[in-house]
Amino acid sequence: MALIDATDLSRTFVVRRKDAGRRSLRRRREEVHAVHGVTFSVEPGEMVGYIGPNGAGKSTTIKMLTGILVPTGGRLTVAGVEPSRHRTELARRIGVVFGQRTTLWWDLPLRDSFELLQKIYAIEPARYRENLDAFVTLLELGDLLDTPVRQLSLGQRMRGDITAALLHDPEVLYLDEPTIGLDVVSKGRLREFLRTLNAERGTTLLLTTHDLQDIEALCDRVIVIDHGTLAYDGTLAGLHGRGGSMRTLVVDLVDEAPAISVPGASVRRVEGPRQWLSFPADASAAPVVAAVAASYAVADLSIQEPDIEDVIRELYSRS
Amino acid sequence: MADASVVRAAPRQYAWIALMWIRAALAYPASFWTLTVAGAIITGLDFVGIAIMFTTIDTLGDFGLREIALLYGATGVALGLADMAIGSVEQIGHHVRTGSLDTMLTRPVPLLVQVCADRFALRRLGRISQSAVVLAWAAVPIDWTPARVAVTLMMLVAGLGIFFAFFVAFSCIQFWTADASELANAFTYGGNTMTQYPLTVFPREVVLSLTFLLPVAFVNWYPSLYVLGREDPFGMPSWFAFLSPAVALALLALAALAWRTGVRHYTSTGS
Amino acid sequence: MLYVAVATRTFRRYSTYVGATVAGIFTNSVFGVIYSFAYLALWDQRPDAGGYDGSDAVTYVWIGQALLMTVAVWGGGTTDDLAERIRTGDVAIDLYRPVGMMGWYLAGDLGRAAYHLLTRGIGPTVLAWLLFDQFDFPGSVQAALGFVLSLVLAVVTSFAIRWLVACSAFWLLDQSGLRMMAGALALFFSGMALPLVIFPEPWRTIALALPWASYLQTPADIWLGKREGLDLLAALAQQGVWIAVLLGLGQLVLRSATRKVVVQGG
Numbered sequence: 001m002a003l004i005d006a007t008d009l010s011r012t013f014v015v016r017r018k019d020a021g022r023r024s025l026r027r028r029r030e031e032v033h034a035v036h037g038v039t040f041s042v043e044p045g046e047m048v049g050y051i052g053p054n055g056a057g058k059s060t061t062i063k064m065l066t067g068i069l070v071p072t073g074g075r076l077t078v079a080g081v082e083p084s085r086h087r088t089e090l091a092r093r094i095g096v097v098f099g100q101r102t103t104l105w106w107d108l109p110l111r112d113s114f115e116l117l118q119k120i121y122a123i124e125p126a127r128y129r130e131n132l133d134a135f136v137t138l139l140e141l142g143d144l145l146d147t148p149v150r151q152l153s154l155g156q157r158m159r160g161d162i163t164a165a166l167l168h169d170p171e172v173l174y175l176d177e178p179t180i181g182l183d184v185v186s187k188g189r190l191r192e193f194l195r196t197l198n199a200e201r202g203t204t205l206l207l208t209t210h211d212l213q214d215i216e217a218l219c220d221r222v223i224v225i226d227h228g229t230l231a232y233d234g235t236l237a238g239l240h241g242r243g244g245s246m247r248t249l250v251v252d253l254v255d256e257a258p259a260i261s262v263p264g265a266s267v268r269r270v271e272g273p274r275q276w277l278s279f280p281a282d283a284s285a286a287p288v289v290a291a292v293a294a295s296y297a298v299a300d301l302s303i304q305e306p307d308i309e310d311v312i313r314e315l316y317s318r319s
Numbered sequence: 320m321a322d323a324s325v326v327r328a329a330p331r332q333y334a335w336i337a338l339m340w341i342r343a344a345l346a347y348p349a350s351f352w353t354l355t356v357a358g359a360i361i362t363g364l365d366f367v368g369i370a371i372m373f374t375t376i377d378t379l380g381d382f383g384l385r386e387i388a389l390l391y392g393a394t395g396v397a398l399g400l401a402d403m404a405i406g407s408v409e410q411i412g413h414h415v416r417t418g419s420l421d422t423m424l425t426r427p428v429p430l431l432v433q434v435c436a437d438r439f440a441l442r443r444l445g446r447i448s449q450s451a452v453v454l455a456w457a458a459v460p461i462d463w464t465p466a467r468v469a470v471t472l473m474m475l476v477a478g479l480g481i482f483f484a485f486f487v488a489f490s491c492i493q494f495w496t497a498d499a500s501e502l503a504n505a506f507t508y509g510g511n512t513m514t515q516y517p518l519t520v521f522p523r524e525v526v527l528s529l530t531f532l533l534p535v536a537f538v539n540w541y542p543s544l545y546v547l548g549r550e551d552p553f554g555m556p557s558w559f560a561f562l563s564p565a566v567a568l569a570l571l572a573l574a575a576l577a578w579r580t581g582v583r584h585y586t587s588t589g590s
Numbered sequence: 591m592l593y594v595a596v597a598t599r600t601f602r603r604y605s606t607y608v609g610a611t612v613a614g615i616f617t618n619s620v621f622g623v624i625y626s627f628a629y630l631a632l633w634d635q636r637p638d639a640g641g642y643d644g645s646d647a648v649t650y651v652w653i654g655q656a657l658l659m660t661v662a663v664w665g666g667g668t669t670d671d672l673a674e675r676i677r678t679g680d681v682a683i684d685l686y687r688p689v690g691m692m693g694w695y696l697a698g699d700l701g702r703a704a705y706h707l708l709t710r711g712i713g714p715t716v717l718a719w720l721l722f723d724q725f726d727f728p729g730s731v732q733a734a735l736g737f738v739l740s741l742v743l744a745v746v747t748s749f750a751i752r753w754l755v756a757c758s759a760f761w762l763l764d765q766s767g768l769r770m771m772a773g774a775l776a777l778f779f780s781g782m783a784l785p786l787v788i789f790p791e792p793w794r795t796i797a798l799a800l801p802w803a804s805y806l807q808t809p810a811d812i813w814l815g816k817r818e819g820l821d822l823l824a825a826l827a828q829q830g831v832w833i834a835v836l837l838g839l840g841q842l843v844l845r846s847a848t849r850k851v852v853v854q855g856g
Contacts (some may be wrong), residue, residue: 364783
């Protein structure tokens with residue numbers, strides 16, 4: 001059975017806006033469809049990237065998945081129960097990490113926060129010690145356990161938050177922008193940890209992110225949401241095809257030359273002896289390379305894979 | 320929702336969170352003790368103010384200083400205990416604004432327990448003990464009977480319940496307007512200040528509203544009249560003295576309703 | 591001018607919290623009503639206590655509620671920002687600003703006071719005027735002008751004391767205890783808890799000589815016409831002397847704090 005099952009999930013907000021047209025103080029009620037008829041399911045052990053531009057409905061979805069927000073339409077079950085009805089019960093089976101704010105107690109040392117969580121989640125003492133040891137080692141938190149949370153750097157705090165979300169062995173971990181504001185090294189370490197977590201414990205991961213490298217490093221599957229509706233659900237590779245994305249052949253000629261003309265590719269840019277040719281991502285590069293080499297004196301060749309950011313931008317602009 | 324096991328677990332969960340905050344506060348003993356003593360002094364000066372009034376007068380609203388001390392001590396202990404136990408509920412608006420309410424909603428502990436136990440402040444014992452001292456001083460000349468002892472204890476418990484309900488109910492407004500935390504003060508601290516004086520200083524209409532509309536008069540006024548052996552100056556029936564627990568229960572029920580409505584509003588609008 | 595800009599900015603910052611302001615006006619008014627009746631009961635017993643009559647007493651209560659936030663009796667205002675910046679170390683930036691640091695914070699605090707006067711000062715006052723026949727406005731132009739002047743001096747006095755408390759954060763890890771103590775002292779000796787004029791001697795004389803009398807008792811007495819002519823000037827002069835002393839002390843404390851920050855790096 002699927003761990004997360006959303007059918008036609010919708011969430012409408014009623015907002016009151018000042019009427020712009022008329023000079024009156026009367027406010028107009030307006031319905032905003034933050035999430036509109038979204039259907040997807042996630043199997044245990046999957047790592048899913050949930051992406052979309054700002055205001056697309058990502059956070060609204062996470063709030064519904066955790067039971068904080070009641071859906072206005074459709075059906076949603078997580079681990080077999082309806083989140084908003086069984087929020088407290090479900091809380092023991094899920095972990096949540098909000099990248100922009102900490103779930104830890106600001107003025108307390110990490111260790112105190114963790115000990116309190118052990119009691120709150122009724123984690124068996126042996127299991128708690130085992131988990132704490134494991135995460136403290138993996139996330140290199142050993143020296144920080146007695147530091148109050150407010151004195152931790154963003155990266156350290158994030159590691160503390162992730163530990164806090166995992167101590168009770170949740171079946172699914174929601175991560176809302178987990179790498180936001182982190183430096184490159186911290187990001188890398190965090191991704192490595194999440195991969196290990198998924199591989200060793202089978203924890204299902206659902207993460208929203210702006211950093212597409214997170215997706216490339218972690219997720220086999222991407223769900224793209226835009227303007228509240230599902231724009232894509234499938235593999236990362238498939239997304240490239242869907243987006244009509246192009247690969248780029250960078251050609252260094254021996255001498256400067258006018259724009260290269262070969263079938264199946266077009267020149268996008270010329271700079272001295274170097275030229276950039278783009279061709280469809282799902283087509284083979286071989287015929288293009290052969291055609292170029294046959295007609296021109298080539299010093300060097302290289303192929304650039306399509307940039308996922310471009311792909312998604314393309315997808316948004318079409319939907 | 321509120322099934323038996325959740326209710327049974329709540330006091331224990333509350334104690335865990337509160338204990339953690341107590342430990343954190345005691346890690347800085349100097350700070351803890353200054354705040355505790357300062358709290359006692361601040362409320363103590365309140366009473367000094369009333370005592371100074373009595374250097375120019377013998378009675379205020381036909382009540383002597385000792386009698387007023389009973390009113391003052393009873394309402395002070397009740398408010399102090401409620402404030403220590405659940406005063407943090409006033410921070411709801413802050414939790415809404417910072418998003419920490421969302422975090423609390425993802426934990427397997429009732430939201431009210433988490434909000435109330437958050438930043439549990441043991442230092443409020445300062446104010447409570449100050450009120451208790453005044454209460455003890457007021458108790459000296461009273462002709463104690465078992466019934467009066469019982470009514471006094473009932474008064475303190477019911478007073479705690481009434482302020483408890485006020486704290487929760489009026490803080491719920493912040494689910495709608497997050498920055499209105501001070502509004503609750505008008506009813507909690509305001510109710511406390513109001514009941515420090517004999518209600519005879521107020522016009523009859525005010526006393527009627529404090530009895531039937533916003534029943535703070537049951538925190539200390541009616542039980543105290545019984546303990547002091549005085550007739551009701553406004554001609555209310557003498558059995559009002561025993562009504563305080565019922566009033567407290569009714570208000571607690573209303574507060575629970577307000578809380579549920581507030582949480583439902585939050586989870587259905589996310590703001 | 592720079593200081594005007596600073597004051598305006600602080601005014602605007604405070605004016606974004608509409609809900610808090612409305613809630614605050616309501617709370618001030620509730621306390622105003624309670625104290626009015628309590629004082630009326632007192633003056634009913636002793637109609638000339640402290641040289642006031644019942645009408646003076648009620649007016650005094652409402653002036654107190656109007657000034658509670660304006661003068662920041664409890665603490666708060668830009669000095670709280672200062673304490674926070676000392677705690678986080680951001681104060682180093684303030685120290686290197688080319689303008690006087692104290693003037694900077696004072697200008698901000700005056701902006702805050704202006705906002706609180708216009709909202710939490712005027713709100714309860716209008717209510718008092720509607721609810722209590724006994725409430726009176728100043729009886730003469732001299733009293734009204736004197737009150738305004740005295741009020742400005744009150745805010746500056748309060749600022750100077752709060753400044754000293756905030757600066758303790760340079761030496762203390764946690765100044766919240768001291769801040770609370772200072773608030774308690776101010777509450778009592780300003781006359782907020784009880785008019786200083788009905789204190790028994792010698793407390794009355796002592797309390798009237800302390801700087802906290804500036805917060806409420808002095809402006810209120812001017813409003814009520816208890817201090818007129820030369821006596822009014824003497825009242826303002828006393829406020830002025832305390833301001834000179836306290837701001838001077840504040841400057842000294844700041845200088846030694848600066849040395850500490852420069853030498854020890856915070």
